[in-house]
Amino acid sequence: MQEDTPIDEAAITLLKQLVRNGCVNDLTADSGGEAKSADTLEQFFSGTDVQVRRFEPHPNRVSIAFTIEGTDPEAEPLTLLGHTDVVPVDLPKWTRDPFAAEEEAGRIYGRGATDMLYITAAMAAATRDVARSGDRPKGTLTFVGCADEEARGGLGAGWLASHAGDAFSWKNCLSEEGGSHLPVADGSDALVVVVGEKGAAQRRLTIHGDAGHGSTPYGRELTVDLIAEVARRVCAIEPPVTSDELWEGYVRAFRFDEDTQRALIDGSSYSALGDLARYSHAMSHLTIAPTVMHAGGAINVLPSTAHIELDIRPLPGQTQESIDEMLRDALGDLAERVTIEHLITEDATVSPTEGPLYEAIVETFDEFFPGVPVVPTIAAGGSDLRFARRKGGVGYGFALHERQRTLGGVLDLLHSHDEYVEVADVRLTTLAYRSLIRRFLGV
Template sequence: MADVVDLCAQLVRFDTTNRGQGDAEGEREAAEFVASVLSGAGVEPKVLESAPRRASVLARIPGTDPTLAPLLVHGHLDVVPADPAEWSVPPFAGEIHDGYLWGRGTVDMKDFLAMVLSLVTDGLRPRRELVLAFLADEEDRGAWGAHWLAAEHREFFDGCVAAISESGGYTYHVPAADGRTVRLYPVGTAERGTAHMRLTAHGQAGHGSRRNDENAVVRLVDALHRVAAHQWPVHLTPAVEAFLTRTGEALGIDVDLSDVDGTLARFGPAASLAENTVRNSCTPTMLDAGYKVNVIPGVAHAQLDTRTLPGTEAQLLAQIDALLGPGIEREFVSHTPPVQAPVDSPWFTAMADALRAEDPEAVVVPYCMGGGTDAKAFSPLGMDCYGFAPLWLPPGFPYREMAHGVDERVPVEGLQFGKRVLGRLLSSV
């Protein structure tokens, strides 16, 4: 048996920083550690490299009922950068202070990996076969991790009908209309698609002191302003509509689906779980133009972070083209579709039951993730993908600020709670 907190601390001590564009470190060492834990528990792992030292680990655990289709349990080994000068503790030391385990990755998402490994060392006996995947490169585009595995080792995932990973199943303390505090546990049943785009504006190069009506920089900036100022319409997906209605019922708040913004204004802190997923979004994030202050360049570039709700991409792209106008080309830098799993399903019911077994007052609601996960690689393989990495969190804990934030940390009690919930799910589903 291996303690979940100690396993998480050991994982944190592997600096698996992923800076993007292929610049990553530590994944191989972390993968070898995971493989050694699995081997010690009698599970045969496979360590696969998509490129030198870009390593992922795959393994299978047989189920007690061989007639049931397998479940994929996946999480990523890599983390985003952490500047030690900004932190209260060394970000890769894995230290425990004041009831919390501190370090980069404690929330995103070495906590979940530690729960899985701890359950395996305890001798987990799942009802159905489990396919385990500990992945590289999620914090960039997944090209060296989940997407590579889905393309090059698809056979390993044959038969999997569902998957669980980040991000959902954590405690969210919300004041109700009657003064009660409701403990919401959002479970991810969908996530917006990603369409990162590079824009190229063409114009006439010239001297900076002279009039130029075909300035590529001006043309690009004007287009970006139109995109940034555009008000995208509300589009309610099944996950978001279910979140609004069920959360409103739990909080004692009347929900008006014809006035979503007004409804969210009455949701208090719970609004943050839906305010970014009632619409598409398109955000300018990068600019690149010019090489000398007195030269008007003939070309200017920008990048857009665009997130798409299921069933909306064609209309969104047409609107973006209209906003950009003539003289600007766009191309995809990365392009992955939205993820959408059934809200009312045996999987969701089993997750809710596992949470309520450990917290009888849990109110479990579906929600749509605003960002993206490795589910985008596995959903096209025919799996229903859910965000379920359970954690108990105390009131006031800024969970949504922890992932990618400074002083990332997870409650020790929360890790232990999460392991119990996850164990209930995997033993019964």
């Protein structure tokens, strides 16, 4: 790329190449291949005076960090955590090549365009612009292209936090997602910033019944019947709505009438939120989703063991112990017969709605959308920011979208068929990152 390329144009060109690299993470160690995008990013930064570090905990699973050292060791640092892996595609359901990065009618199509390659490209372009400026920031600036985010970071940010925790600062971190708009009832505007995310409480529930030949089931305790009853009882669990300032502040931001607002805060109805109903329910409840059920193998054998796997997402403050207790209560007289096994377990994390980085985000939003209120939210899914929070830092989801891009619309694009990002949002996010860096680091 030419040195005089505007940073938003540079971000668009980089985004297209990252999409074309096709770093598909199918949750196995040998997938991903993020080395391709690490090479792309290293080439993108060529000719700049940045410190480059590559990390490869497994062949071709490469994370890469670009650091510009600050002039003041006491100044606040800033770390931008992008990820370069993407989820698989169901190719027959796409109407275009998911790895061609086609641009059409103001949109760039491709797997990962929204999740989160456009933000990763914006981070890289803004960081390179600082490097090319010739001025050093007061605090140290680092951009990291992380591998393996889609598999919860075991070969990416999670590995870095555990094995290379001093490679860069985790004190102030930005990542996905944020900067979309709420459809406020009175037609006014509100901008979203992500301050936390739910945790993980994955469980496998196993039960045993009678084995035998499939031709003679009479009088036997059928394991499939038992696991179906386990599933029914689990699906009947109705966790209570949370009562915290984040949830209530989110509801109030919509400016509904008093009755609608109360119904939302109480969790008795989500219909007023339209396409945000599912997300809003997840933001305000512990959620339990049965996702895997298994029993047997041969069609002529009555299985003696069956299990169901649950994707459980707790809110901040909800413990693994309380979740097991809730499951046992729901199972009732079957509880003694069911083995509850913990799979991936992680507590929810949240950062404060105050402090230097949060204030810089609010001020940056105000620069682009003057006077628009900022609404902190909790993400229903996970991101690499939880590793920063666990190491004592703060982490916020930050991007910026045009006025017509609502939170529900952006969420619907994540992992979708024919995924795309608006070119205007790539430009806006890139400029917003550059502005925030200038505001926070003085360069």
